[in-house]
Amino acid sequence: MNEVAQITQETADDIIRELEDAFYDIPFENSKFQTEAFVIAAQITPERSYRSIGLRMMSKLRALNEAKFARMKQQIDIDEINYKLDNSELDQFERRRQELKKQELLSGNYWSDKLINDAIEELNVLYKHFKTLPKFTREQFESAEKLHFEQRLNRQVLGLSGAKESLVNMSDDIRALENYEQKVQELGFTGQDTLKLEDLRNSMANILKETEQRVPAQ
Numbered sequence: 001m002n003e004v005a006q007i008t009q010e011t012a013d014d015i016i017r018e019l020e021d022a023f024y025d026i027p028f029e030n031s032k033f034q035t036e037a038f039v040i041a042a043q044i045t046p047e048r049s050y051r052s053i054g055l056r057m058m059s060k061l062r063a064l065n066e067a068k069f070a071r072m073k074q075q076i077d078i079d080e081i082n083y084k085l086d087n088s089e090l091d092q093f094e095r096r097r098q099e100l101k102k103q104e105l106l107s108g109n110y111w112s113d114k115l116i117n118d119a120i121e122e123l124n125v126l127y128k129h130f131k132t133l134p135k136f137t138r139e140q141f142e143s144a145e146k147l148h149f150e151q152r153l154n155r156q157v158l159g160l161s162g163a164k165e166s167l168v169n170m171s172d173d174i175r176a177l178e179n180y181e182q183k184v185q186e187l188g189f190t191g192q193d194t195l196k197l198e199d200l201r202n203s204m205a206n207i208l209k210e211t212e213q214r215v216p217a218q
Contacts, residue, residue, distance in 0.1 A: 020110045029118050035125045038166070041173035044151045046133055046180050047144040053130050060119045060126075067116055074105055081105075132181045 007015050030039065039056055043049040081102045085095065134140075155161070160168055 020114075024114055024117065027118050027121065028114070030122055032121075032125050035122055036129075036177075037170045037174055040126075040129055041177045042165075042169040043148075044173060045144050045148040046177065047136050047141045048148050049129070049177060050133050050136050051141065053126050053133075057123060057126050057130065060123050064116060064119055064123075067112055071112070078102055078105055129177075129181070132184060134184060 005011070035056075039052055040049045043052045081098050084090065084098055090098065155165060155168070
């Protein structure tokens with residue numbers, strides 16, 4: 001094995017650039033798998049998945065909006081510094097101070113760019129499922145709540161919590177969600193046909209009950 005050079009104060013900037021390049025596309029928040037298994041499918045019913053998608057997307061979009069305005073404010077500060085450097089008779093010390101301030105402002109851009117990239121990647125995963133699921137009305141959402149809480153409480157009775165429930169999220173819940181979305185596409189369902197919605201919900205309930213039957217009572 002080749003000897004790895006030690007990091008020193010003199011080489012720290014080079015290491016930072018190396019890490020920035022290496023980890024830019026590695027998610028520091030949720031991976032695609034985590035989002036689909038533990039944000040969407042873990043909600044058990046499609047109506048709850050739809051709600052979870054909305055909550056997560058709104059949170060991410062608000063963060064993106066805040067990042068956009070923060071970057072705009074930063075640009076004003078940089079423009080002001082450039083104006084002073086170009087148009088003021090600064091002594092050498094104040095000029096160096098302004099140049100250092102500009103460098104400090106720009107130094108955080110990689111981190112914010114990386115977080116923005118992560119947020120956009122997750123938003124695209126969420127948006128794909130949002131566009132695939134029906135656009136539920138409040139009435140349709142409320143009518144599915146009984147099934148959601150039945151399944152949630154049945155899992156607790158069966159001892160499906162913690163790591164056990166996470167394993168179900170990764171397998172049965174993902175499968176149920178994918179089957180539901182596939183049937184939505186096959187039916188051309190948009191959320192307005194209540195009878196089709198009931199059929200889909202019954203299908204989802206059957207898949208969920210299969211999960212219960214495979215788990216022995218605790």
